[in-house]
Amino acid sequence: MQLRAQGNYSYAYSVALQAMQMFGEVYGAAETLTYREGSSIEVRAENATRMRAAIERAYEFINEIEDELNSAEEKGYNVTGVREALDLARQSLANATSLLDKGDMDGAARSLADARGTLGQSTAQLQRLTNDVESVRLCGYLENANDSLNRLELRVREQLNLTEAVRNQTMEALRLAKERLQLANTSLAYGNFDDAMRELESYRYRYEVTFRYMGEEGGSVANLEQQIAELQWQAMDMERRIQALNSQSYNTTALEESLNGTRALLQNMNVTNPNEAVKNIAQVRERLEALKDSVEDAEGQLCSEQRVRVQEQIRELEGRIAQLNSTIAALKANGTNVSQLETMLQNAVRLLEQAQTRLASNAVNSAEGLVGQASAIVDNASEMARTMGGNHGTSGDNQIGGQGGQDQVGDNQSSGQGGYGEGNNGKGK
Amino acid sequence: MAKASDVPASGAWNRGLLALLFLFITISGVTPISAAQPSNVQGLVVAIYADGTARVTMSVAADPLSPSTNVTLLGNTYQEMTVSDVNGLPFRFSLDQNNMVVDTLGSNSVKVSYTTPDITNKLGKYWSLAFTSPVAVWITLPENASVVNLNKIPDHIENRDGRVVLLMP
Numbered sequence: 370m371q372l373r374a375q376g377n378y379s380y381a382y383s384v385a386l387q388a389m390q391m392f393g394e395v396y397g398a399a400e401t402l403t404y405r406e407g408s409s410i411e412v413r414a415e416n417a418t419r420m421r422a423a424i425e426r427a428y429e430f431i432n433e434i435e436d437e438l439n440s441a442e443e444k445g446y447n448v449t450g451v452r453e454a455l456d457l458a459r460q461s462l463a464n465a466t467s468l469l470d471k472g473d474m475d476g477a478a479r480s481l482a483d484a485r486g487t488l489g490q491s492t493a494q495l496q497r498l499t500n501d502v503e504s505v506r507l508c509g510y511l512e513n514a515n516d517s518l519n520r521l522e523l524r525v526r527e528q529l530n531l532t533e534a535v536r537n538q539t540m541e542a543l544r545l546a547k548e549r550l551q552l553a554n555t556s557l558a559y560g561n562f563d564d565a566m567r568e569l570e571s572y573r574y575r576y577e578v579t580f581r582y583m584g585e586e587g588g589s590v591a592n593l594e595q596q597i598a599e600l601q602w603q604a605m606d607m608e609r610r611i612q613a614l615n616s617q618s619y620n621t622t623a624l625e626e627s628l629n630g631t632r633a634l635l636q637n638m639n640v641t642n643p644n645e646a647v648k649n650i651a652q653v654r655e656r657l658e659a660l661k662d663s664v665e666d667a668e669g670q671l672c673s674e675q676r677v678r679v680q681e682q683i684r685e686l687e688g689r690i691a692q693l694n695s696t697i698a699a700l701k702a703n704g705t706n707v708s709q710l711e712t713m714l715q716n717a718v719r720l721l722e723q724a725q726t727r728l729a730s731n732a733v734n735s736a737e738g739l740v741g742q743a744s745a746i747v748d749n750a751s752e753m754a755r756t757m758g759g760n761h762g763t764s765g766d767n768q769i770g771g772q773g774g775q776d777q778v779g780d781n782q783s784s785g786q787g788g789y790g791e792g793n794n795g796k797g798k
Numbered sequence: 799m800a801k802a803s804d805v806p807a808s809g810a811w812n813r814g815l816l817a818l819l820f821l822f823i824t825i826s827g828v829t830p831i832s833a834a835q836p837s838n839v840q841g842l843v844v845a846i847y848a849d850g851t852a853r854v855t856m857s858v859a860a861d862p863l864s865p866s867t868n869v870t871l872l873g874n875t876y877q878e879m880t881v882s883d884v885n886g887l888p889f890r891f892s893l894d895q896n897n898m899v900v901d902t903l904g905s906n907s908v909k910v911s912y913t914t915p916d917i918t919n920k921l922g923k924y925w926s927l928a929f930t931s932p933v934a935v936w937i938t939l940p941e942n943a944s945v946v947n948l949n950k951i952p953d954h955i956e957n958r959d960g961r962v963v964l965l966m967p
Contacts, residue, residue, distance in 0.1 A: 427878075510904045
């Protein structure tokens with residue numbers, strides 16, 4: 370309310386939204402815990418069903434945020450904070466599932482509430498990341514809009530056959546549109562995103578008014594100019610996608626040449642001869658469509674290469690897990706406490722299952738991230754099994770406590786995450 | 799309070815409880831709301847969870863020349879929402895009831911995902927699913943759910959990992 374009174378509506382809205390989300394988390398947690406009211410087996414079973422659904426939903430949400438993080442990371446954004454929060458939430462969810470499987474509803478509800486709380490925090494961090502991403506997007510939009518206005522201004526001033534009155538009217542509309550762009554730029558420089566967006570809406574209106582003025586006299590010419598402007602924006606979008614391919618080490622030389630050729634055609638388009646302009650516009654449209662197909666093919670190729678790589682990693686990890694299960698069976702036969710190792714492997718298997726699901730939904734980046742986490746768990750489990758193999762008389766709990774610095778030795782799932790979370794411990798968690 | 803010994807220690811408590819789902823879908827157009835570019839839904843996927851909530855994922859076309867794009871959402875309450883571009887980068891957005899304005903800024907499509915309890919109605923074992931969509935919808939039912947009625951014949955039905963998946967025209 371204080372922020373609202375200060376006029377900072379955007380931030381006030383964001384904070385209010387977060388407060389509502391936190392209320393939602395608390396309410397959700399309280400709702401989850403109300404199963405105590407039920408006494409019959411049916412009621413408890415229904416509560417368990419609801420809890421499993423809540424866990425599934427939370428996993429789905431984490432996967433989707435992770436897709437965003439992977440994309441943002443590829444573009445060079447720092448996503449460490451959000452990723453760590455998501456890992457924590459995932460650990461709490463694995464814990465909740467494990468406890469639910471064992472029939473410990475209290476523990477499961479607590480772990481689920483922990484996961485929700487952590488997710489609430491990660492949402493706030495994600496908001497900051499989104500603002501960074503959107504600022505870059507806004508800069509690109511301003512640049513494109515400015516180019517587009519300059520080009521149109523040149524044509525209106527020097528090339529189009531308009532009466533003096535219409536030319537002046539159009540130039541004035543262009544000047545006002547430019548003014549809005551400058552104001553948007555200034556707002557962005559001061560970090561006031563909402564004001565920048567308002568100026569851009571105003572710019573957009575004035576930009577369209579320009580064509581309306583031109584259309585009153587030059588009808589088809591205005592329409593042709595509008596089509597050219599739209600094709601220019603499409604070319605800009607293509608450029609962004611080609612750059613994204615390039616950043617993934619794809620050879621984009623041919624795509625870039627094709628785009629440059631198309632842009633040159635657009636640049637030299639002359640609407641004073643409408644018949645020729647119509648033909649040229651059709652040609653550019655065709656070239657952009659072909660370029661779009663090529664870019665989509667390249668994106669698909671990169672994605673399928675990555676998919677194959679992820680599938681191979683999954684197979685390799687499944688093999689390692691099978692070997693570890695044999696080792697665990699041998700250790701168990703010798704009387705060693707292997708419950709923590711088993712829990713770690715269960716977590717790894719769950720992550721691999723999620724990775725398969727993500728692959729099936731074409732979320733290859735997210736699948737790769739999950740496989741990476743499973744791999745870290747399997748590495749830790751292998752190391753632990755090796756240590757246990759050399760000293761069968763030592764309990765698994767003590768081994769974990771020594772390695773991960775975890776203090777929840779008595780809790781199978783938590784100690785299982787000790788191995789999972791060793792990287793975090795190393796980072797001074 | 800529930801004791802561990804009172805309940806089966808397996809992941810299959812819901813079997814037998816969630817049995818029937820009465821499915822009803824109405825298809826009609828979507829009305830644009832504000833000055834921003836109106837919603838142009840290209841794809842819609844609805845997955846129903848075992849607690850009756852639904853995960854809605856929609857892809858919406860955006861005009862790259864327009865700074866923002868309007869999206870009309872299904873339902874009135876939303877949780878676990880993500881809004882991103884074709885490359886998976888997040889968008890800023892604002893919500894006014896079921897109207898979302900996304901700052902698309904040159905992008906040509908928006909993907910919106912969220913969970914809502916508002917499009918399902920639960921009466922014991924009998925559930926109904928009702929909403930308006932401008933495009934064909936992929937619907938995934940919860941595990942062990944069966945369809946007992948439909949208002950339209952689906953274009954496609956399959957079983958995916960124990961779940962019924964329908965494509966409604």
